[in-house]
Amino acid sequence: MDKTLSEIPEKEIKKYHEVVGKHVKLLRESKKISQLDMALAIGIKSIAFYSNCENNKYDKHFNMEHLYKICKTLGIQMSDFFKEVEQDFSS
Amino acid sequence: MDKTLSEIPEKEIKKYHEVVGKHVKLLRESKKISQLDMALAIGIKSIAFYSNCENNKYDKHFNMEHLYKICKTLGIQMSDFFKEVEQDFSS
DNA sequence: TAAGTCATTATCCTATAGGATAAATTTTAA
DNA sequence: TTAAAATTTATCCTATAGGATAATGACTTA
Numbered sequence: 001m002d003k004t005l006s007e008i009p010e011k012e013i014k015k016y017h018e019v020v021g022k023h024v025k026l027l028r029e030s031k032k033i034s035q036l037d038m039a040l041a042i043g044i045k046s047i048a049f050y051s052n053c054e055n056n057k058y059d060k061h062f063n064m065e066h067l068y069k070i071c072k073t074l075g076i077q078m079s080d081f082f083k084e085v086e087q088d089f090s091s
Numbered sequence: 092m093d094k095t096l097s098e099i100p101e102k103e104i105k106k107y108h109e110v111v112g113k114h115v116k117l118l119r120e121s122k123k124i125s126q127l128d129m130a131l132a133i134g135i136k137s138i139a140f141y142s143n144c145e146n147n148k149y150d151k152h153f154n155m156e157h158l159y160k161i162c163k164t165l166g167i168q169m170s171d172f173f174k175e176v177e178q179d180f181s182s
Numbered sequence: 183t184a185a186g187t188c189a190t191t192a193t194c195c196t197a198t199a200g201g202a203t204a205a206a207t208t209t210t211a212a
Numbered sequence: 213t214t215a216a217a218a219t220t221t222a223t224c225c226t227a228t229a230g231g232a233t234a235a236t237g238a239c240t241t242a
Binding site: 125126127138139141142143146148149154 | 217223
């Protein structure tokens with residue numbers, strides 16, 4: 001049966017990634033953690049890649065595995081993290 | 092400065108993906124939505140790929156964009172979804 | 183003022199995530 | 213009991229996500 005594919009605009013997904021990155025940065029800074037330290041904590045040697053994900057530059061963004069590790073490093077729950085994101089996203 | 096890379100075991104990440112998939116299935120079924128309908132709702136024509144993500148088969152799992160669309164389709168918040176996942180994951 | 187630290191800009195390379203196909207199996211409904 | 217619907221199994225292909233590098237810029241510290 002032919003059904004419509006996703007009608008959620010790519011712009012909305014991109015915006016969501018932007019907000020996710022923004023809140024990762026806010027939380028990281030609040031814990032006085034450098035981009036380098038956070039990058040290493042999630043298993044990445046590239047500060048540049050990390051920076052681009054936080055800032056959603058060149059279409060880079062955090063994936064599920066990154067976020068899982070970031071939250072663990074920050075000592076917070078994924079659900080709490082997304083609570084923050086949602087509050088920002090819907091306003 | 093040389094610092095340790097992520098010490099979170101890959102098995103833990105895999106387990107997390109498994110639990111995420113499990114809860115997507117539970118919620119989908121509770122809303123009487125077929126795998127086909129959900130796959131199409133998130134912009135995927137392949138039921139097989141969708142099934143493999145729900146069941147974490149052949150290392151397939153949902154990514155952030157999938158989950159965003161799934162939650163929107165289910166009419167729930169990402170934070171609420173992860174609340175469920177976390178309760179299951181830590182027990 | 184200079185050196186060190188931290189972050190950003192831009193681009194390149196490639197392994198794999200993404201997602202398809204087809205056949206088989208299981209479940210449901212007629 | 214059979215057919216249809218739904219899901220699973222397994223594998224293949226390729227565009228891009230993942231992540232690197234190098235240079236540059238901004239900020240902090242000595």
